[in-house]
Amino acid sequence: MNEELRDQVRDRYAAAARTAGAGVSCCGGESADLTGGLYDEAERSSLPEEAVLASLGCGNPLAVAELREGETVLDLGSGGGIDVLLSARRVGPGGRVYGLDMTEEMLALALANAEKAGAANVDFLKGHIEAIPLPADRVDVIISNCVVNLSVDKPAVFAEMFRVLKPGGRVGVSDVVAEDHLSPADRAERGDYVGCIAGALSFAEYREGLTAAGFTEVEITPTHEAAEGMHAAIVRAVKPRSASPGRELPLLTEPGGCCG
Numbered sequence: 001m002n003e004e005l006r007d008q009v010r011d012r013y014a015a016a017a018r019t020a021g022a023g024v025s026c027c028g029g030e031s032a033d034l035t036g037g038l039y040d041e042a043e044r045s046s047l048p049e050e051a052v053l054a055s056l057g058c059g060n061p062l063a064v065a066e067l068r069e070g071e072t073v074l075d076l077g078s079g080g081g082i083d084v085l086l087s088a089r090r091v092g093p094g095g096r097v098y099g100l101d102m103t104e105e106m107l108a109l110a111l112a113n114a115e116k117a118g119a120a121n122v123d124f125l126k127g128h129i130e131a132i133p134l135p136a137d138r139v140d141v142i143i144s145n146c147v148v149n150l151s152v153d154k155p156a157v158f159a160e161m162f163r164v165l166k167p168g169g170r171v172g173v174s175d176v177v178a179e180d181h182l183s184p185a186d187r188a189e190r191g192d193y194v195g196c197i198a199g200a201l202s203f204a205e206y207r208e209g210l211t212a213a214g215f216t217e218v219e220i221t222p223t224h225e226a227a228e229g230m231h232a233a234i235v236r237a238v239k240p241r242s243a244s245p246g247r248e249l250p251l252l253t254e255p256g257g258c259c260g
Helices: 002-018 041-045 049-053 082-091 102-116 154-162 186-191 203-213
Strands: 072-076 095-103 122-126 137-145 166-176 215-226 228-237 256-258
Touching: 041 082, 049 215, 072 082, 072 154, 082 095, 082 102, 082 137, 095 102, 102 122, 137 154, 154 166, 154 203, 166 203, 166 215, 203 215
Parallel strands: 072 095, 072 137, 095 122, 137 166
Antiparallel strands: 122 256, 166 228, 215 228
C-alpha cells in the first residue's frame, strides 16, 4: 500500500512538472491557491516563470526560516526549484542549497530553472525524504513546502531530518496539519492523499513525531485553512547543540550539481 501511494504521488508530480504546474496546487486540488499570498511578488517576479508555475506548495517556508549568509540549506521535495532558488540568493555565494526530489521530471525542470536563474550555489539530489542522500550533520537549515504530509513513513522523515542537521540546526517547513479531533478517516473524507490532505498529521502527532526524533522548541502555527479542520501551517523545530552526531547512513545517490 505504501509503494502504491508513493507511486501515485510520483505520477501526480511528474505530470505537474511536464505542464510546469498548470494551475495545480499541492494542497487542495485544481486551481486552489493555498499559498495564502505568502510569496513576495518581487521574489516571484525575479525567478524563471517555470519555477513559479511549478510551485505546488501550501506556504512560504522562507518566511520563517531566517536564512543567513553562508548557511547550508536542504529543501525536501524541491519540485521546480522555487524555494531552492530563493534560498540560494539569501545564503549568498558562500552558502549552499540542496534540493531533494524523487521525481525525474521535477529534477529536470529544477535544473533548467537553476540554469536560467544563474544559480551557482545549488545542487539537486534524487532520492526519498525518508532516506536523505546526504552525510550526517551536513546542513544548517531544512525547509520544505507541503511535502512531509505526502510521506508514507513520517517517523523516518523526522529521524532523517535530525540526522542531517548540524547540532543547533533548525527546521522551518510549511505543511498541512489536521485538528486533533479529526481521525484518519475524517481527514480522508476531506481530500485525497496526493492532494496533501488524507496523509496529514494532526497537530499533536506532528509535535510528538518531531519530539520523538530529538527535536526541541517545536512550534506549529496555522496560517490559513486548507479544508474543514485542516490547516496550512508553519512548523519550526531545533536540533539541540548538545545532540550526538547524527547516525551515518550510506549515500544512496550521488548529488547532481547545477551551475557550480
